[in-house]
Amino acid sequence: MSKVSVKSSASKRLTTMDLVNRNLAKRKRAERRFRFYGIGAILFGFACLLILFSDIIGKGHGAFFQTQIQLQVRFNAQQLQITDPTSKTQLDNANYDAVIENALLRDNGALLDAELPALEKRQLLSLVSTGAVYSLKTVLKNAPETLNQTVSIWLTADDDVDNYVKSIGRDGQGFSGRLSLQQQKWVERWVENGQVRQTFNTTFFTEGDSREPEQAGIRSALMGSLYMLLVTIGLSFPIGISAAVYLEEYAPRNRLTDFIEVNINNLAAVPSIIFGLLGLAIFIGFFDMPRSIPLVGGLVLTLMTLPTIIISSRAAIKAVPSSIRDAAFGLGASKMQVVLHHVVPLAMPGMLTGAIIGFAQALGETAPLLMIGMVAFIVDVPADLLDPSSALPVQIFLWADSPERAFIERTSAAIMVLLAFLITMNGLAVWLRHRLGRGQ
Amino acid sequence: MFSAPATAMRDYIDVVGSSTVYAFSTVVAERFGKSSVFRTPKIESTGSGGGLKLFCQGVGMKFPDIANSSRRIKASELDLCQQNGVHEVIEILIGFDGIVLAQSKLGVNVELTRRELYLALAKRVPNPDGSKTTIENPYKTWHDITPSLPKIKINVFGPPPTSGTRDAFSELVLDYGCHTFEWLAQMSQPQSAVKRDVKEKKALLNKQKRLCRMLREDGAYIDAGENDNLIVQKLNANPNALGLLGFSFLDQNRDRIKSAKIDGFLPSFRSISSGDYPISRPLYMYVKKAHIGMIPGVEAFIREFVSNKASGESGYLLRKGMIPLPKSQRQAIEQRMNALRPNGH
Incomplete structure (x- = not known):
């Protein structure tokens, strides 16, 4: 409803300023609203991130600590069935289980005078990790003089005990899980006597996968991921940049290059599992490479990241002003000199950003690795590109599917390590952009 | 090469x-x-x-x-x-490997037979009026199937069709439950006794299999993915739901879930090993x-x-x-x- 009538318009002329002032408030409100939408979107994103991080960290921080039990272990030569603690074969074949059993029984001697029934004995034994024998072996190997002596050793607890002790610390009321009442009593006595402690879980970083949560680590998966990343970086970066430089600087504009461009853009959007199938057919099927090795994984991820790198590199080269090329040509530079001395250095920050985002994507990829046999149980840490290995995201996938309760926190902890890697890589991208950008 | x-x-x-x-x-x-x-x-x-x-x-x-x-x-x-x-x-x-039907510890104890499970989960079930026809599954609660069962909505989380657990469930529970109805069990017998036609027999067998194994799609059976830990979480959040799991997941999560008796037996190392508990592979x-x-x-x-x-x-x-x-x-x-x-x- 316009207030300005036809009659009065003649007498009272509205100036432009009046028109502006009339809906100024409305425009300002719209402006504010628009800004709030943006802030809202960012806050929403932050909230999601916060929930994700707090959930993962809340679940996973426990995995960085490991419960240990202190026992007085007597290296009885008779029980160990060895005579010479310096001989490697004797050390390898010694009966450490008997020694641990003896230590556990004597530890409970004050509690139980009578001979333990077989079932209770088994329950008592299961409180200590099956990996404890290896720590005994290390102790005896490093100090052969301790044979026939009693040593106080902190032994890794079984995952059920670990869960129990951690939950007592958290909410007072323990999560007994699979522990029997008797077993809970034993553990509680240890806690009272100060024979239980929580140490930093170095195993998590130094060991490969294991089906016993307390012995499981991410080392083999991490090394597998690093090897694959090395292959991917070594191949896709030079190939991607060469392709981008040729397509932008040298290739004539015709149907063929249009066709190539459309295909590259298409490949960037292809689901990653397709690259896995391609890798299976080409590298394993045709070139006869073995399954599950980081070399094949790296090659598949190279195929996957190439389109991303080519596209971002081309965009970066396009953004270099043509005046720079003209100036260089004007001073008599050859085409190659123009490209290598001027265009590529100026485009480098953009190319690197694209490449690092591509590599980060490759680091977090699981689907293509499924096809080439890297979703596997690998205990040994791979020594080179031809050793079977898994990858960090695969390890997360496998642990998330494991029935053992203690793997829940280890899954989250592995996610934290993966996230740390991704954040480092993306941080590197930002830093490189700033650093190289300033050189201009 | x-x-x-x-x-x-x-x-x-x-x-x-x-x-x-x-x-x-x-x-x-x-x-x-x-x-x-x-x-x-x-x-x-x-x-x-x-x-x-x-x-x-x-x-x-x-x-x-x-x-x-x-x-x-x-x-x-x-x-x-x-x-x-x-x-x-x-x-x-x-x-x-035992397959268990688990529920939250807070839920009411449920005892089921394989026939009841079949009636609860099949897409088409025999007409309750006794005629030899099948109807779209009408049962909403367990009580509708057998009056002694609790009045809880039928709600079962289970693995997707690609899973081996699902295969075993189809064979050991759905087929078995289905075959407790005599006319359905005999469906694979060719009508024309004159000539035992292999092709006809095969077609009939397939038809029977489809009829017995087809799961209902009205939300009573919920495909919960391959990850059994996820099913444990869902059961924990919903005390009235049941879930199909591997035995080792039950064993590890005894503080949160319990198993339903099937055909009178609870799953345990002994009952599965002896074959008393019916769903194992x-x-x-x-x-x-x-x-x-x-x-x-x-x-x-x-x-x-x-x-x-x-x-x-x-x-x-x-x-x-x-x-x-x-x-x-x-x-x-x-x-x-x-x-x-x-x-x-």
């Missing part, structure tokens, strides 16, 4: 196959790697079908030595093996005989697997939730495996 140098010197055992057996095979592999002079075997989780397919590709360094399977090898798969020169395959029964390992002696440690690995220490009645696989074979059966297999020797070089 020439084999690349890398494949010519594989010194670790290559195992592929079922994700259920993976959980047990890996435990044996780890101990084997630590306690023997051999390297730790590589265990791939590919699913039973995928594993057997890889296994049957041929004999040689680049093909797997052992395939794990949560079902028996099919005739078609054996044919594939034969075509590719894998002539001798050793079959080893290693134990059982055998777990197999298939070994290429030609690879024994070719790849170091294959026969030693198998011996470790079937040993009393691993698969016995108090073996370490029991702690991981595998149901052991009855003693006599396991010992027979152990003896057979101990006779395995590398057949020369």
Whole structure:
């Protein structure tokens, strides 16, 4: 409803300023609203991130600590069935289980005078990790003089005990899980006597996968991921940049290059599992490479990241002003000199950003690795590109599917390590952009 | 074809196959790697079908030595093996895996029969009026099926069709429950007794299978994905729901979930091993005989697997939730495996 009538318009002329002032408030409100939408979107994103991080960290921080039990272990030569603690074969074949059993029984001697029934004995034994024998072996190997002596050793607890002790610390009321009442009593006595402690879980970083949560680590998966990343970086970066430089600087504009461009853009959007199938057919099927090795994984991820790198590199080269090329040509530079001395250095920050985002994507990829046999149980840490290995995201996938309760926190902890890697890589991208950008 | 140098010197055992057996095979592999002079075997989780397919590709360094399977090898798969020169395959029964129907600890105890489960979950069920027709599943609550059951909405979380657990469930529960109706069980008998037509019989069998195994799609059965931990979480959040899980997941989450009695039995190591508890499936390992002696440690690995220490009645696989074979059966297999020797070089 316009207030300005036809009659009065003649007498009272509205100036432009009046028109502006009339809906100024409305425009300002719209402006504010628009800004709030943006802030809202960012806050929403932050909230999601916060929930994700707090959930993962809340679940996973426990995995960085490991419960240990202190026992007085007597290296009885008779029980160990060895005579010479310096001989490697004797050390390898010694009966450490008997020694641990003896230590556990004597530890409970004050509690139980009578001979333990077989079932209770088994329950008592299961409180200590099956990996404890290896720590005994290390102790005896490093100090052969301790044979026939009693040593106080902190032994890794079984995952059920670990869960129990951690939950007592958290909410007072323990999560007994699979522990029997008797077993809970034993553990509680240890806690009272100060024979239980929580140490930093170095195993998590130094060991490969294991089906016993307390012995499981991410080392083999991490090394597998690093090897694959090395292959991917070594191949896709030079190939991607060469392709981008040729397509932008040298290739004539015709149907063929249009066709190539459309295909590259298409490949960037292809689901990653397709690259896995391609890798299976080409590298394993045709070139006869073995399954599950980081070399094949790296090659598949190279195929996957190439389109991303080519596209971002081309965009970066396009953004270099043509005046720079003209100036260089004007001073008599050859085409190659123009490209290598001027265009590529100026485009480098953009190319690197694209490449690092591509590599980060490759680091977090699981689907293509499924096809080439890297979703596997690998205990040994791979020594080179031809050793079977898994990858960090695969390890997360496998642990998330494991029935053992203690793997829940280890899954989250592995996610934290993966996230740390991704954040480092993306941080590197930002830093490189700033650093190289300033050189201009 | 020439084999690349890398494949010519594989010194670790290559195992592929079922994700259920993976959980047990890996435990044996780890101990084997630590306690023997051999390297730790590589265990791939590919699913039973995928594993057997890889296994049957041929004999040689680049093909797997052992395939794990949560079902028996099919005739078609054996044919594939034969075509590719894998002539001798050793079959080893290693134990059982129980499938449980679990619910939250807070839920009302439920006791079911397989017939009731079939009626609750099939897409089409026999008409309650007794005529030999099927109708779209009308049951909303368990009480609608059998008046003694609680008035709780039928709500079951389970694995997707690609899963081996689902296959076993279809066969052991749905087929069984379906066949408790006489006319449905006899459906596969050809009507024309004059000529036993193989084709007709096959078609009828297929029709019966489809009718018995088709699950309802109105939300009573919820496909919850391959991850059993997810089902545990969902049961925890919904005390009235039931979920299909592997026995080892029940064993690890006893503080949150409990199992329903099926046909009068609760799942336990004993009831599954003896066969009283009805929903369990055998777990197999298939070994290429030609690879024994070719790849170091294959026969030693198998011996470790079937040993009393691993698969016995108090073996370490029991702690991981595998149901052991009855003693006599396991010992027979152990003896057979101990006779395995590398057949020369």
